[in-house]
Amino acid sequence: MEKKSKYCCPLTGKYFCIGQMLLFKEMNNILICDVNAKVTEKGVWCNPNRNDIEKAIKNKVFDRLLNKKLKIPSFFIESIESNLKLKILNLLGLSKKAGLLEIGYDKVLKAIKDETVDAVLIDKEADKLKTLFIENNDKNKISLYRCFSREEIGKAIGYKKVLCVALIASKLSNALKLDFYRLKEFKCD
Structure with a gap:
């Protein structure tokens, strides 16, 4: 280590x-x-x-x-946030091309149960999904992120709208989790 x-x-x-x-x-x-x-x-x-x-x-x-x-x-602060978001969305697209992304509700739930993922990204307005993933995640310690709309997630991976995606545990998912951390800290949520 x-x-x-x-x-x-x-x-x-x-x-x-x-x-x-x-x-x-x-x-x-x-x-x-x-x-x-x-x-x-x-x-x-x-x-x-x-x-x-x-x-x-x-x-x-x-x-x-x-x-x-x-x-x-004058737009300096806003550009930092938009660049962090763009980097995350680009890495999402790259993880899809690399086959390291589970897309859609059923596949994400199955991946959580199989413990093959270490991060889940859901639509920022999907409150019911948030509680469901939190209930399923008590023992798994999977990171949950709600920073983007379903349109933004979908566009990043080549679909119209996507409710949720899960990142299969890998070096790429570790890089994404670091960028999510920086975005979360920057937004002061």
Whole structure:
């Protein structure tokens, strides 16, 4: 088992695994957030909490950390959220192509009972499904996510509308769970 190093967030002083953090860097004197950054890239790695990032922008913390007077676009915060969502939806499509996705209510329930999945994504408005999955999940410890509409889920995997999908346990599902964590922390739900 590999040892996971924790890094200090310069905004809060708290420690996080680097995979849970967002990379901020400067490009042509403009602050950017690279949601697809590899852990070896240089820049300022920060926790993904929206409030901390907004406070840092307001107090010009990134200017001091990167030693430059930075321009920050008015849509900067919204672009971080939309880029995180887009990354997750792209990974969902990739997991379908790799055969690592169970699609539809019956297949998802069967996969949960067979304990072959470690994450379930359901439509954000499907409250009845949420309680059903929580009841079935007491012993399995499967992560449940409700961030997207059925249209968004469907479009990502090539269907019109999809109520729920389950990610078969794999390295890809681990990457998706990290991105879900970052999105959840960023949205402050």
